Amino acid sequence: MALDFSKPKKILIIHGVQRGDDDDLTQDATIKATVETQLNDLNLPFAVDIFKYEDINDQATGLVKRALAALTSNVIAGWVVEGAVDVIGDVALALSEGDTYKAIKAGFRAKILESFEKEEPLFVIAHSLGSIYAFDVINELMKEDGLFLHNQVETRPVLGLITIGSPLALDLFERDWQDMTNLVAAGQVIDDNFKLFPWRNYWDPTDPIVSGSIAGLPWNERQYKEKFGDKPFDLGWDARSRSVITGKAHILAHTAYWTDPSVSLGIRQLIVRNGQG
């Protein structure tokens, strides 16, 4: 199976830590509107899809949420506790790497392969906790027979990855460049004609999910450089970290990437450079 680069490009979103349920997720519509302004006059048709997993998480944490909410003394406190468990529960489920984590990964993987079967050139945008799932699934797909063959972009079910507001560099998640798959076949080298796999990581300095600082102290990127830096280059990845000044602070910055012009320019650059084969 191989990609057909004449087909419209597809952007697949995987969301992050979330309150509410699947019906509350509308990031696909936001990204469609933002990227449309970038790509409309370029005659570059594209579609946006989203993989939602909030209902899977909610099933796993539902009992705890209801029990804790029932123990609180008033309605407002109950609502706050329920919300906190919703968010913290999402992170805990990813960290535990148990059945829920596996179910989410399997669902996201199936969504990517469904697109590959249709031969669609696909790009993944992963927000927040979703970047952990995207990172893991893409690295696993890279190890599979017949996929991501040396320097053959048409065998790549994912042509590029964008992470926004990602906690990937936090110690908590225990990911670094050593968890990344080597795309360079044995006995081969990376020369100037090698097709690197692009990964763009966007971060706002005050985003507490990126920095791990609850006070939102500005992040200095040291953690990212230590864990990733330019080491992925030797594995055939083009990993670049870009700061974004969203104009918002703290948790508001964490949700501001979706409409940020720097991020949408980055999406445009990624598709223009990698969507033609």
Added chain:
Amino acid sequence: MNTKHITRHLTRAILVGTLVLMTACSTVLYQANGEYIDDQNKARRIMVQWKAQEYHLPFIDADVDYGSSSLQVECLPDVFLDSRSDEKLGFVFVERPQEFRLAAGSPEKRIGNFLVCASFTSNQPIDELSIADKARLQVLCESKFDTPFLPPNLAGYELSIDQVAEKEETLTCSP
């Protein structure tokens, strides 16, 4: 301490943190504009845009600056987004040699695994430029992609700092 107290303290910490951050940081947005003549003999806008945010946090050693930048050209779909402020090379845009090649006659300058593909020079450091100052943009590389980029120009395109913009701009294509 019960749940109510914990959530109250957490909410206060986040609110105070947000307020402190918003007052401790300032954002500035600059644009340098110029033009080039395309193959239809039409003048097209070239724009280098950079946005910087400065934090001045009392009692904490965190007087740090962050920023983002772009080099965009009207009607040309590709953009440069990765800049470096290098002590020797100045303010430059870098690209991978897997994506761009040096144009004929361009000097080869590298930062790590990146080629220096565009150089923005002026008589003052970039963070001290003001309206009406002039700058020169040398484009040293050409794209390996089918999509065209700004033609290499070792002499440089002349840009002027003619706007301190309110909002980030993205150039598309007007007829």
